[in-house]
Amino acid sequence: MNNIITLSNVSYSYNKGTPLEKKALNQVFLSIDKGEFVAIIGHTGSGKSTLIQHMNGLIKPDKGSIIIDGQDTKGKGLKELRKKVGIVFQYPEHQLFEETVYKDIEFGLLKHSIPKDERKKRIKEIATILELSDDILLKSPYELSGGQKRRAAIAGILVLQPEILVLDEPVAGLDPAGCKELFNIVRQLHLIKKITVILVSHSMEIVADYADRIIVMDRGQIKMDGLVDEIFSREDELRAINLSVPQIAKLMQLLNQLDSTINSKIFTVDKAYDEILKKVKKNHD
Amino acid sequence: MIKDITLGQYLPGNSIIHRLDPRTKLLMTVSFMMVLFILNSILSLIISMVIVLSCYHIAGISYKYAFKGIKPVLYVIVFTVILNVFFTSGAPLLVWKFITISKEGVNSAILVSLRVLTLITSASIMTYTTTPIMLTDAIEKLFKPLKKIKVPVHEMAMMMTIALRFIPTLIDETDKIMKAQAARGADIGTGNIIQRAKSFIPILVPLFISSFKRADDLAIAMESRCYRGGEGRTSMRVLKFTNKDLFAFIAFVLFTIILFVLQFFI
Amino acid sequence: MKSIDSLIKTNDVSYVYLNSINPIKAVNKISLSIKQGEYIAMLGRNGSGKSTFARLLNALLLPSEGEVIVLSKNAANEDDLWFIRKRVGMIFQNPDNQIIGTTVEEDIAFGPENLGVIQQEIKSRVTQALTDVGILDLRERAPHMLSGGQKQKVGIAAILAMHPMCIIMDESTSMLDPLGREELLKVVSILNKKEKITIINITHHMEEATFANRVIIIDNGKIVEDGTPAEVFTDVDKITKIGLDVPQVTLLLHKLKKAGYLKKVDAITVKQAYERIVQILE
Numbered sequence: 001m002n003n004i005i006t007l008s009n010v011s012y013s014y015n016k017g018t019p020l021e022k023k024a025l026n027q028v029f030l031s032i033d034k035g036e037f038v039a040i041i042g043h044t045g046s047g048k049s050t051l052i053q054h055m056n057g058l059i060k061p062d063k064g065s066i067i068i069d070g071q072d073t074k075g076k077g078l079k080e081l082r083k084k085v086g087i088v089f090q091y092p093e094h095q096l097f098e099e100t101v102y103k104d105i106e107f108g109l110l111k112h113s114i115p116k117d118e119r120k121k122r123i124k125e126i127a128t129i130l131e132l133s134d135d136i137l138l139k140s141p142y143e144l145s146g147g148q149k150r151r152a153a154i155a156g157i158l159v160l161q162p163e164i165l166v167l168d169e170p171v172a173g174l175d176p177a178g179c180k181e182l183f184n185i186v187r188q189l190h191l192i193k194k195i196t197v198i199l200v201s202h203s204m205e206i207v208a209d210y211a212d213r214i215i216v217m218d219r220g221q222i223k224m225d226g227l228v229d230e231i232f233s234r235e236d237e238l239r240a241i242n243l244s245v246p247q248i249a250k251l252m253q254l255l256n257q258l259d260s261t262i263n264s265k266i267f268t269v270d271k272a273y274d275e276i277l278k279k280v281k282k283n284h285d
Numbered sequence: 286m287i288k289d290i291t292l293g294q295y296l297p298g299n300s301i302i303h304r305l306d307p308r309t310k311l312l313m314t315v316s317f318m319m320v321l322f323i324l325n326s327i328l329s330l331i332i333s334m335v336i337v338l339s340c341y342h343i344a345g346i347s348y349k350y351a352f353k354g355i356k357p358v359l360y361v362i363v364f365t366v367i368l369n370v371f372f373t374s375g376a377p378l379l380v381w382k383f384i385t386i387s388k389e390g391v392n393s394a395i396l397v398s399l400r401v402l403t404l405i406t407s408a409s410i411m412t413y414t415t416t417p418i419m420l421t422d423a424i425e426k427l428f429k430p431l432k433k434i435k436v437p438v439h440e441m442a443m444m445m446t447i448a449l450r451f452i453p454t455l456i457d458e459t460d461k462i463m464k465a466q467a468a469r470g471a472d473i474g475t476g477n478i479i480q481r482a483k484s485f486i487p488i489l490v491p492l493f494i495s496s497f498k499r500a501d502d503l504a505i506a507m508e509s510r511c512y513r514g515g516e517g518r519t520s521m522r523v524l525k526f527t528n529k530d531l532f533a534f535i536a537f538v539l540f541t542i543i544l545f546v547l548q549f550f551i
Numbered sequence: 552m553k554s555i556d557s558l559i560k561t562n563d564v565s566y567v568y569l570n571s572i573n574p575i576k577a578v579n580k581i582s583l584s585i586k587q588g589e590y591i592a593m594l595g596r597n598g599s600g601k602s603t604f605a606r607l608l609n610a611l612l613l614p615s616e617g618e619v620i621v622l623s624k625n626a627a628n629e630d631d632l633w634f635i636r637k638r639v640g641m642i643f644q645n646p647d648n649q650i651i652g653t654t655v656e657e658d659i660a661f662g663p664e665n666l667g668v669i670q671q672e673i674k675s676r677v678t679q680a681l682t683d684v685g686i687l688d689l690r691e692r693a694p695h696m697l698s699g700g701q702k703q704k705v706g707i708a709a710i711l712a713m714h715p716m717c718i719i720m721d722e723s724t725s726m727l728d729p730l731g732r733e734e735l736l737k738v739v740s741i742l743n744k745k746e747k748i749t750i751i752n753i754t755h756h757m758e759e760a761t762f763a764n765r766v767i768i769i770d771n772g773k774i775v776e777d778g779t780p781a782e783v784f785t786d787v788d789k790i791t792k793i794g795l796d797v798p799q800v801t802l803l804l805h806k807l808k809k810a811g812y813l814k815k816v817d818a819i820t821v822k823q824a825y826e827r828i829v830q831i832l833e
Contacts, residue, residue: 416653417653418653418654418657446651446652446653447651449653450650450651450652450653450694453693453695454647454695457695498648499645499647499648502643502645502648502649503648503649503651505611505643506643506648506649506651507651507661508611508636509609509611509636509640509641510636510640510651510661510662510665510709510710510713511633511636511637511662511665511666511713512661512665513633513665517667518664518665518667519663519664519667519668519669519670519673520660520664520670521656521657521660521663521664521670521673521674521677522657523670
């Protein structure tokens with residue numbers, strides 16, 4: 001595996017030198033490999049948002065360094081870096097501003113001086129993936145529905161063909177159906193295009209369904225880092241920092257206390273179903 | 286970062302100046318400014334300055350803050366001083382080649398700079414010791430008589446309150462939008478003047494749109510909480526003149542008389 | 552106060568948005584009766600008409616057809632408008648866009664001030680409301696320094712200070728993090744139990760329905776389900792078809808039922824599901 005993101009000993013404070021100084025990141029070490037699907041969890045104010053803004057140089061560390069694909073974020077070539085790392089912020093539809101959806105998606109391409117034919121090709125491709133019809137592309141972004149707006153905004157990032165996609169609460173405010181649609185697209189991109197995905201989410205169910213690895217942040221530090229099943233089996237520690245585990249993880253732990261042969265490291269409905277069926281069949285024999 | 290801008294100058298405290306009725310402070314500040322324009326003796330202006338600085342002392346605000354407000358207008362002061370010193374005609378004090386400095390010139394330069402400095406420090410002490418919302422209240426109450434001639438005093442005060450409430454929110458939002466556009470490769474505020482102006486469009490358009498949305502939401506929220514204009518409305522904060530205010534007024538009048546006496550008789 | 556059967560009653564209420572090229576019927580002949588003290592979760596997809604319906608309940612919108620009766624008063628009657636809004640308070644989705652005051656205290660006083668309550672009483676109402684919601688310590692804070700959850704609690708306190716009988720939450724949890732959401736729902740639950748204030752929580756988070764004693768699902772401007780949470784969530788296929796989710800454990804039980812191990816799906820919490828599964832295992 002090759003490493004694509006490396007943070008070593010990163011610290012950052014807001015309002016430095018004023019009475020309001022607040023340490024947002026405190027000696028963070030982190031490394032992420034190419035092609036991983038990583039979820040970052042932690043309650044509001046734990047430093048998640050500050051952490052992801054370091055990944056494309058929007059924030060530069062006070063101490064320590066961040067190397068993205070061999071490039072230090074403190075060095076030159078920020079623009080190239082931002083093409084490589086696409087960040088979709090919370091409520092990305094708030095950044096739409098052009099007359100048409102097409103032009104809005106084109107904005108980033110123009111900023112990176114991509115030639116016209118290439119622009120056209122890329123927009124067409126991304127619009128197909130995100131199910132934005134030609135009809136929608138010609139509309140004003142403000143005429144779209146909530147879900148369409150969200151996809152249009154995300155298209156504006158994806159069209160730059162980032163190698164790393166960072167999503168900050170991408171489904172906030174969407175209903176369950178819209179939420180599923182969006183994540184299926186992200187999963188596709190991850191599997192087919194091998195994009196490295198970093199997902200910040202409050203929903204443990206979503207994290208359980210999509211991520212491979214979880215990073216738990218608390219008070220500016222990385223509290224836990226591991227595979228999904230490992231992290232969700234440490235419910236007490238998560239609860240201590242005001243985080244929860246998916247319903248199914250709780251259920252399986254209760255069942256495990258009743259019968260220790262039941263696997264407690266399960267957190268999706270499908271796996272729980274299989275496990276319970278296995279047990280039922282065994283009991284009937 | 287844009288977020289670091291602090292809004293309002295209010296410095297919390299519990300001094301007698303903090304506790305004065307905002308109407309007292311507003312009226313006194315405005316009258317004091319008028320007095321400053323009338324005064325034209327250096328001695329009176331120096332004493333005025335001493336009075337203002339002692340107010341800082343009473344309010345427990347460090348003198349450092351008194352001069353913070355001056356920084357932005359420093360160039361203006363320097364410029365007027367130069368103008369006055371070199372271009373006022375009168376009895377020559379110093380002559381060097383074609384430059385003549387007159388006694389009157391020096392005198393008026395000192396007068397003007399003292400006046401401006403005192404003006405700014407006195408206005409600042411009011412904003413340092415009064416919350417913006419108290420000032421709004423004071424303005425609403427003081428201008429109440431204008432309602433009779435159909436000036437929408439309540440509405441204007443409500444607008445000021447809402448502006449004060451939303452400025453920090455909008456600053457926050459601007460910061461977010463700037464970051465989001467930068468993440469797509471926008472370079473904000475670089476290049477020649479036209480490029481620079483253009484680079485703000487991706488920030489201003491979303492900001493306007495969201496402000497309209499906020500205004501809409503806020504109107505609905507206000508309506509659902511039974512807001513129907515100033516008619517029949519009561520207020521939790523009631524302004525009340527107390528002995529402190531009376532004392533402050535008397536002190537103010539006395540000082541004013543002394544200042545004028547000094548000017549005309551000495 | 553004399554006892555009244557229904558706090559809010561709607562008779563064949565419809566609402567049509569006329570401002571677009573083709574008028575949209577957002578609410579389509581809804582008849583409903585809401586009793587004092589109920590805790591209702593109102594669910595539906597984005598654009599299902601649930602928010603429009605909510606705005607009809609405190610006369611922020613007036614019905615295109617049919618009528619809304621609040622405490623025997625017709626919402627369409629302009630004279631009763633303020634009476635109704637005082638009794639049926641509403642908090643909204645974006646916590647930032649509903650705080651008017653520059654401090655928490657001032658914001659909570661805004662409602663009573665509009666109602667013309669005398670100064671001394673406003674103060675005591677503000678203190679009471681802040682205490683009920685448990686944010687007395689935030690009294691003098693500026694709104695922009697608060698977290699989302701705290702802001703929404705301010706919203707609830709602001710309504711309480713107007714002495715309401717019903718609080719409608721129009722997707723008020725959708726912008727909060729899980730902790731903020733949980734705390735807000737806790738506060739609302741207490742108000743419902745202790746003060747018998749009717750709660751209508753409009754949301755698309757299924758888990759929130761577990762706090763309610765009645766669940767109403769709206770789709771295409773019509774009520775498609777109305778019952779206790781356990782009753783409504785039984786029909787998992789119908790709910791997923793509408794585009795809504797059910798809690799993970801409910802989905803699990805649904806699968807077990809399909810496989811023939813369960814007769815019905817009637818669990819929405821982990822504890823309930825645990826009991827059902829233990830039965831299967833035995």
